[in-house]
Amino acid sequence: MDILKSRFLPLIALVASVLFLYFRTPTFNKSIDGECSLLTHDHYWIVSKRVVTPRGVSPGAVEVKSGHINTVKEGEYHKLLLQNEHVLDYGGAVVMPGLIDVHAHLDEPGREEWEGFSTGTKAAAAGGITTLIDMPLNSFPSTVSEETLKLKLEAAKKKLYVDVGFWGGLVPENAFDPSALDKLLKAGALGLKSFMCPSGINDFPMTNSTHIKEGLKVLAKYKRPLLVHAEVVLESESHIALDSDESDPRSYATYLKTRPPSWEEAAIRELKDASEETRVGGNAEGAHIHIVHLADSRTSLDLIKASKHGGSSLTVETCPHYLAFSAEEIPDGDTRFKCAPPIRDEANRQSLWEALLEGHIDMLSSDHSPSTPDLKLFDEGDFLRAWGGISSLQFVLPITWSYGKAYGITFNQLASWWSERPAKLAGQTNKGAIKREMDADFVVWMPEVEFELDENYDIYHKHRNISAYLGQRISGKVLATFVRGNLVYSEGKHASAACGAPILAKQ
Numbered sequence: 001m002d003i004l005k006s007r008f009l010p011l012i013a014l015v016a017s018v019l020f021l022y023f024r025t026p027t028f029n030k031s032i033d034g035e036c037s038l039l040t041h042d043h044y045w046i047v048s049k050r051v052v053t054p055r056g057v058s059p060g061a062v063e064v065k066s067g068h069i070n071t072v073k074e075g076e077y078h079k080l081l082l083q084n085e086h087v088l089d090y091g092g093a094v095v096m097p098g099l100i101d102v103h104a105h106l107d108e109p110g111r112e113e114w115e116g117f118s119t120g121t122k123a124a125a126a127g128g129i130t131t132l133i134d135m136p137l138n139s140f141p142s143t144v145s146e147e148t149l150k151l152k153l154e155a156a157k158k159k160l161y162v163d164v165g166f167w168g169g170l171v172p173e174n175a176f177d178p179s180a181l182d183k184l185l186k187a188g189a190l191g192l193k194s195f196m197c198p199s200g201i202n203d204f205p206m207t208n209s210t211h212i213k214e215g216l217k218v219l220a221k222y223k224r225p226l227l228v229h230a231e232v233v234l235e236s237e238s239h240i241a242l243d244s245d246e247s248d249p250r251s252y253a254t255y256l257k258t259r260p261p262s263w264e265e266a267a268i269r270e271l272k273d274a275s276e277e278t279r280v281g282g283n284a285e286g287a288h289i290h291i292v293h294l295a296d297s298r299t300s301l302d303l304i305k306a307s308k309h310g311g312s313s314l315t316v317e318t319c320p321h322y323l324a325f326s327a328e329e330i331p332d333g334d335t336r337f338k339c340a341p342p343i344r345d346e347a348n349r350q351s352l353w354e355a356l357l358e359g360h361i362d363m364l365s366s367d368h369s370p371s372t373p374d375l376k377l378f379d380e381g382d383f384l385r386a387w388g389g390i391s392s393l394q395f396v397l398p399i400t401w402s403y404g405k406a407y408g409i410t411f412n413q414l415a416s417w418w419s420e421r422p423a424k425l426a427g428q429t430n431k432g433a434i435k436r437e438m439d440a441d442f443v444v445w446m447p448e449v450e451f452e453l454d455e456n457y458d459i460y461h462k463h464r465n466i467s468a469y470l471g472q473r474i475s476g477k478v479l480a481t482f483v484r485g486n487l488v489y490s491e492g493k494h495a496s497a498a499c500g501a502p503i504l505a506k507q
């Protein structure tokens, strides 16, 4: 036996050292057809000089094992390179928790010519977004029942490159039917979304305060949020421009006057009251209300602050386009910039940044809401009749960074606005931070690298020509995106199979 051992020892040593050398090498470019990851193994370390954890930014190493974060080491990362492990060394690139976009319209089933699960999630992966929560409208039918949620899940099969959760819709038809809402929430909707003004989609009608209060009662039981498009139509204030001589529909100023900040204020006032009433009415905590895409940084924001101060469970998001653009600079007829609520003036844009930095705005979302280009009416450039919605899912990280740099934003703030707080809103306790036992969802990116967003750029979402940032030079290039340990995107290449998971709320 001893003789046998000594004979084979050199051979064993040789095989061991070959295996050691082989597995030490990062395998960025390896892809096996039909696989979920551009890596061939599921236990490895990611090292970089800038790892963003809740404790700050430092050199570090993150051990990934079977889709989870097993260890996070700060400092000393280079020593790991000498160990017998798979190591992906990203040098000076920033390793951050993957972005969680709580507001995207993926439009499938029914309007896949607008966007789709495959194209939308490929764009997300290329942009460092590892989880998307899909809005209940713009697909057909809208996600307003257990059955229609099942249609979503069916349509999403084998098309998800990142993880995708679903908001259900609160509409007049189900608002007074608690058992229908129960079923939708039990089937896994992460919360409900409603509109306080017409949504532009026929099978997604608007809700009034009574509907909203009914919805809040059911949601409180499940501890899930109500997301609200907070604009109320005030007829008296909306047609000023149209009756005057200055009502050129190609002018952005005309559109702006048709949807004044008072619409947002009126809606937020109603929500503040609804939150207070439903709290008094039996549920000590009340349901959580989340205001989507806040555009007005003045009175609306003051009302939000007052409501939070008064104890309401309330959060608010804004979107990169409100932080990047101002009304004054939107060219006549360029309906790529039409969205609701509208992009407001430069002073408003600056105070949105201040509110975000001071923590009064809790998080960011894309509100990726594309349509087919014909609905944007580019030939006429008519802001009043064109479809409203900004399309730029893939670029939210570089845009937030490019415009935020002037305000001195930090990587930890980015992680808080784009990962930690969105994870909390969507009830995803295992996502949103680089911490032990969390899902191994990361974006690796180079903040300093600038690029032209021109016609040669690989844009993965549908209808590249309606992207709002085309023609800009921006900074912050995404190198790699990991979803539950799978390297789903790396330097212009996606994994060959779509292995993102549908996220359903647990009971």
Ligand SMILES: NC(=O)NC(NC(N)=O)C(=O)[O-]
Residues within 6 Å of the ligand: 105, 137, 138, 199, 200, 201, 229, 293, 338, 339, 340, 341, 367, 369, 388, 389, 390
């Ligand atoms: N039907 C929509 O997608 N509307 C969206 N449109 C925007 N934001 O212009 C939205 O989120 O309100």
Ligand SMILES: [Zn+2]
Residues within 6 Å of the ligand: 229, 292, 293, 340
């Ligand atoms: Zn909206």
Ligand SMILES: [Zn+2]
Residues within 6 Å of the ligand: 103, 105, 135, 367, 368, 369
């Ligand atoms: Zn939206």
